[in-house]
Amino acid sequence: MLSLTDLSGLAGISFAVSLMLVRLPGLREAPACWRMGMVVCAFAVCWLPFGALSAAEFVRGITGDLSVSSLALLLAGSGLVKGWQLAERARSEVLLAIALAALSLYPFALGIGGSDPYRWGYGNGWFLGGLALAALGAWRFHRTLLAGGISLAALAWSVGWYESGNLWDYLIDPWGALYALGALSGQGWRRLRRQA
């Protein structure tokens, strides 16, 4: 019997796999309705059992549940939703926010120093207040995806959407962080080459 958190976790994985599929060369140029159909089919296939596990269950064992920011970025980058395509600058800002969050969390959570910022995600009011201010600031300066992403993460955490009880797991995950760091590094490298 699937619990609600298993449903949400597997749905997130299936959604991500489906969205990444339609970004593949050859498929990303297809008409939007075709790509939407492929997403729906791929989503369904992810739930089919292959042996003891479905594809989504297998992937979930490796990746864990995906954060709201990763799912939002994937959706924005898929081009499936009208008006949801990010301008280059807005995309860079979101990636920068994810990268900064990751750099402020992962090295310390993995053992650098004696303090663990992951602990703040267990109902720390100051951390929540800081996030609220960040979301407010993002909204004030028309950074819609950033404000919406932070808010959705806070909402998902408050209702226990995933099996994790830690707010950090709703904000970022290692895969989105790796992508953000990689994409920003690539942008920086290209800028340096142009200047050179």
Add this chain to the structure above:
Amino acid sequence: MRRLALPGLMLVAFSAAFFKAVSWPAPAQFQAGLQPVPSGQAAPRFERRFASSRLHTQVHAASAIALRDGRIRAYWFSGSREGASDVAIHGAVYDPTTGRWGAEQVVVTREQTQQALHRYVSKLGNPVVARAADGSLQLFYVTVSLGGWAGSSITLMTSRDDGASWSAPRRLVTSPFINISTLVKGAPVLYEDGSMGVPVYHEFIAKFGELLRLDADGRVLDKQRLTSGAARTLQPVVLVKNAQEARVLMRYAGSEEPRRAVAVETSDGGRHWSAPEKTAMRNSNAALTGLVMQDGRMLTVFNDLERGRDALSLMMSSDGGVHWREVERLEDQLAAGSQVSEAQYRDRLSGLLQHSDPSIVGSLAQYVDSTVRTGCANGQCRFEFSYPYLIAAGPDDFHLVYTWNRTFIKHVHFNRAWLEQRLEGGGHAVSH
């Protein structure tokens, strides 16, 4: 309307989040003291036997719990080898009135765990059983989906019938990096508000001990780092002195000499912990165990060595865990050397096995063969007595389980009268 959508979302989201945050349970003090169980044992008692009964298998990392009816349940992992996909969590029940262990049974398998968690699981390990404040049993064990033990996360099952049956496994999320590298070994403790403190440790890139706090439903409320990664500590053991004070002993996994167990202390119910300090307890990068007796004295069992695990000692402290005195050398194969030939190993094993459990005399040859299969490679063999786990089944009764040469789980049952007798007799001269 669209212009209000985002501010509306922000308002709802953060209102809900702040409501959740203010409802978060506040820190609580330790629940100190044992739950006394009437004991009829006045005469000194010291008995040994094997808790596990399967042959030609590898076993490790046992834990135990006193049941309401006076029996003892033990759990360990067992399979073809540590980390193999066939490793499962096994258990058995000891009846002190008969002095016998019941048949070993499989409690949960990798396949059952994988199915229940709806995610791929490659291996299991390290079962730790505890009694929650509501009387239920909680069985924590480690699961790995990717990589080695550094990729572990903790899974939890609950029993409301003292271990006869268990709920479906569910995962605890305790780490942001794909939820890897939280493992469990030490005995959990209770807080006054009914929450549970579970000593855990991290060993991906850095090594450090931590303390999880779970609510009555097994949800993670907090996670405290006990030392920094630089301290290279593992497998914390929490010794609660009273509601505010506790001492945590940890395995030292570093290379700095002298190799000693590391300790931290708290005097405010665990809100803050002292800087780590090396104790006088030798530690060969091996697990230790301990408990606080009702009169405040502490017992610990560990490999009192800087290298190897071929000796195991029971020690007592009367000063809050600062100085320790050996009560009994439970196992000692130091004279055999770190590597022995198979012939010498077999010679020693017959006597060791019979001494460990006289009831196996009819199957001695099979027990010797099982031990050789696990303890020898390329004609060289070694002794290992490790991963001890000590519990109190009342103010006067103690049970210890530990890995015996990775082949059997050995059980030692002793009482306070025996301890006092050993102490009066002087025990061993070694003291720390």
